[in-house]
Amino acid sequence: MGSQISHIVEFIIGKIIELINNFLPMEFMNNPIMIRGLVQATWETIWMLLISGSIALVLGLVVGVIVTVTNKDGLLENKVLYFIFDKFINFFRAVPFVILIPLMMGLSRLLVGTATGTLGMIVTLVFGIIPFFARQVQSALADVDSGLIEASISMGDSPFQIITRVYLRESIPGLIRSISMTLVSALGLTAMAGQVGGGGLGAFAIRYGYQSQEVDATWTTVVIILLIVVIIESSANYFAKKLTH
Amino acid sequence: MEKVVLKHISKTFQVKEQDVHAVKDVSLQVEAGDIFGVIGFSGAGKSTLIRCVNLLERPTSGEVWVNGKNLLELPAKSLREERKKIGMIFQHFNLMRSRTVAQNIAYPLKGSGKSKVEIEAKVKELLELVELADKAKAYPSQLSGGQKQRVAIARALANDPSILLCDEATSALDPQTTQSILQLLKQVNEKLNVTIIIITHEMAVVKQICNRVAIMEAGVVVEQGNILDIFSNPQNQTTKNFINTTTSINEIYEMIEEENPLVKLEDDEIMLRLTYGSSNTDEPMMSELVNRFNLEFNIVFANVEILSSTPIGNLVVKLKGSETDRNAAVRYIKEQGVKVEVLN
Ligand SMILES: Nc1ncnc2c1ncn2[C@@H]1O[C@H](COP(=O)(O)OP(=O)(O)OP(=O)(O)O)[C@@H](O)[C@H]1O
Numbered sequence: 290m291g292s293q294i295s296h297i298v299e300f301i302i303g304k305i306i307e308l309i310n311n312f313l314p315m316e317f318m319n320n321p322i323m324i325r326g327l328v329q330a331t332w333e334t335i336w337m338l339l340i341s342g343s344i345a346l347v348l349g350l351v352v353g354v355i356v357t358v359t360n361k362d363g364l365l366e367n368k369v370l371y372f373i374f375d376k377f378i379n380f381f382r383a384v385p386f387v388i389l390i391p392l393m394m395g396l397s398r399l400l401v402g403t404a405t406g407t408l409g410m411i412v413t414l415v416f417g418i419i420p421f422f423a424r425q426v427q428s429a430l431a432d433v434d435s436g437l438i439e440a441s442i443s444m445g446d447s448p449f450q451i452i453t454r455v456y457l458r459e460s461i462p463g464l465i466r467s468i469s470m471t472l473v474s475a476l477g478l479t480a481m482a483g484q485v486g487g488g489g490l491g492a493f494a495i496r497y498g499y500q501s502q503e504v505d506a507t508w509t510t511v512v513i514i515l516l517i518v519v520i521i522e523s524s525a526n527y528f529a530k531k532l533t534h
Numbered sequence: 535m536e537k538v539v540l541k542h543i544s545k546t547f548q549v550k551e552q553d554v555h556a557v558k559d560v561s562l563q564v565e566a567g568d569i570f571g572v573i574g575f576s577g578a579g580k581s582t583l584i585r586c587v588n589l590l591e592r593p594t595s596g597e598v599w600v601n602g603k604n605l606l607e608l609p610a611k612s613l614r615e616e617r618k619k620i621g622m623i624f625q626h627f628n629l630m631r632s633r634t635v636a637q638n639i640a641y642p643l644k645g646s647g648k649s650k651v652e653i654e655a656k657v658k659e660l661l662e663l664v665e666l667a668d669k670a671k672a673y674p675s676q677l678s679g680g681q682k683q684r685v686a687i688a689r690a691l692a693n694d695p696s697i698l699l700c701d702e703a704t705s706a707l708d709p710q711t712t713q714s715i716l717q718l719l720k721q722v723n724e725k726l727n728v729t730i731i732i733i734t735h736e737m738a739v740v741k742q743i744c745n746r747v748a749i750m751e752a753g754v755v756v757e758q759g760n761i762l763d764i765f766s767n768p769q770n771q772t773t774k775n776f777i778n779t780t781t782s783i784n785e786i787y788e789m790i791e792e793e794n795p796l797v798k799l800e801d802d803e804i805m806l807r808l809t810y811g812s813s814n815t816d817e818p819m820m821s822e823l824v825n826r827f828n829l830e831f832n833i834v835f836a837n838v839e840i841l842s843s844t845p846i847g848n849l850v851v852k853l854k855g856s857e858t859d860r861n862a863a864v865r866y867i868k869e870q871g872v873k874v875e876v877l878n
């Protein structure tokens with residue numbers, strides 16, 4: 290099943306590269322090893338983004354909700370919890386991602402058994418993405434009218450119901466935009482993660498574009514990355530608009 | 535039977551090390567079937583007080599009894615159950631934007647143990663009550679303010695509450711829409727037997743639908759009682775000011791101030807403001823006065839209003855005649871139970 294999907298994805302990526310090559314004939318495209326490398330790199334980027342993104346979005350959502358409700362005058366005001374999670378976010382946002390990579394090696398080994406390779410990078414990426422997304426969630430939830438919270442308290446809702454039925458449900462358009470911003474910024478992180486063994490388009494561009502001076506290779510990665518960004522942003526816009534009333 | 539009893543409620547907010555005493559030792563009793571008005575100027579503590587009724591705000595001290603239960607002593611879960619029996623509507627409606635009108639009304643019914651079919655039937659019934667059956671699938675952003683408040687009322691009634699709290703429910707609406715919302719609230723009170731507490735800063739609202747009223751100023755209830763008594767015999771200056779906002783009688787005071795020729799008096803004239811209570815409005819007092827005393831009457835201003843189906847009269851008259859006759863007339867009027875104020 291997994292390998293089937295990966296075959297389909299590789300086929301699609303191959304088609305896209307072919308298409309680019311039709312409009313912008315590039316010399317290196319005639320080299321089948323390079324093509325294979327490019328397909329592989331794109332696939333690795335998407336894989337890193339999807340796996341680390343989906344884990345980080347879920348955890349980031351939880352952290353974002355926790356800092357929102359435990360904040361002063363929040364639904365479940367709790368100074369200790371707020372302090373811990375707020376500082377957690379600040380700490381991981383403050384540490385530059387390239388420093389986060391060596392920093393997370395131990396934890397990565399502990400959690401997934403390795404600190405290198407695409408898999409090893411996942412843990413680091415997750416910790417890079419969570420704080421960014423958590424802050425986005427926090428600001429999306431802050432936009433929920435406090436009057437709605439009051440109304441639902443007056444209707445006898447429990448704090449958990451208020452979180453799911455008001456905070457999360459009423460901020461869906463805002464959350465979708467947060468997800469899109471987070472994924473785009475996570476794409477940047479995957480490129481960096483690629484340098485230390487994660488593979489992906491970043492590593493590809495460095496190897497061929499920088500070290501071998503193949504300008505075409507660099508441009509091709511740029512186009513593919515742009516394409517991924519456009520897909521993320523336009524689908525987010527579409528759904529956010531559709532769900533805004 | 536008492537629906538809501540507030541005993542010595544105080545609420546103090548701490549703002550930057552400073553104490554703000556929003557409500558100070560307020561005691562109130564709201565009887566079943568009342569439409570109880572709480573009126574006061576901005577910052578008087580009205581919202582804080584009404585929010586204490588369903589514990590959106592926990593009072594600093596005092597007791598809150600609703601439907602015979604001491605809310606402050608209930609555990610969280612039972613408190614939530616009690617809140618379902620206390621509907622609330624707000625100045626800014628507080629509808630869920632991502633949900634349709636029907637979904638908004640159904641919101642409090644989720645988890646009530648009702649089946650989907652029962653919920654649908656209830657929503658339909660409520661939509662008909664608030665006359666919005668054709669808007670079931672609309673979103674709040676597509677509604678006018680009055681329609682939004684109707685949806686909010688329907689939502690507040692979904693769990694068949696016996697009490698409805700209204701915090702400035704009509705303050706964001708134009709006069710005509712205000713009328714229709716007030717009529718709807720009156721209907722809810724009469725047909726569904728819902729006890730209503732209304733917060734407002736407009737005496738016109740109180741006058742129109744309340745049967746009892748409390749006047750608040752700086753966190754304190756300065757006067758409360760039956761609306762007829764309050765209107766015909768107000769004691770507190772703030773109360774008087776509020777009552778004056780609802781009649782054009784205020785203009786008399788301005789005219790006197792401006793020395794308008796209409797209210798200018800001869801040496802042998804006095805001007806009186808008479809306020810007729812509920813019991814004496816239909817006595818033929820004026821004709822009696824003319825027959826008994828050798829005085830000339832001149833009506834400057836007259837106004838009769840119907841409060842809780844009882845007329846309340848306001849009259850400004852000039853009396854011309856000898857001092858003895860004038861004094862005797864004033865005494866006579868007072869004996870009839872009419873309130874007399876000598877205007878100059
Ligand atoms: N959460 C709060 N924190 C601090 N002070 C508050 C809070 N809520 C109300 N107050 C203060 O309490 C006082 C009474 O406020 P409240 O909202 O009850 O007045 P109100 O009579 O409803 O006024 P309005 O007609 O403007 O709505 C005000 O001085 C207000 O600043």
Ligand SMILES: [Mg+2]
Nearest residue numbers: 580581582702
């Ligand atoms: Mg208020």
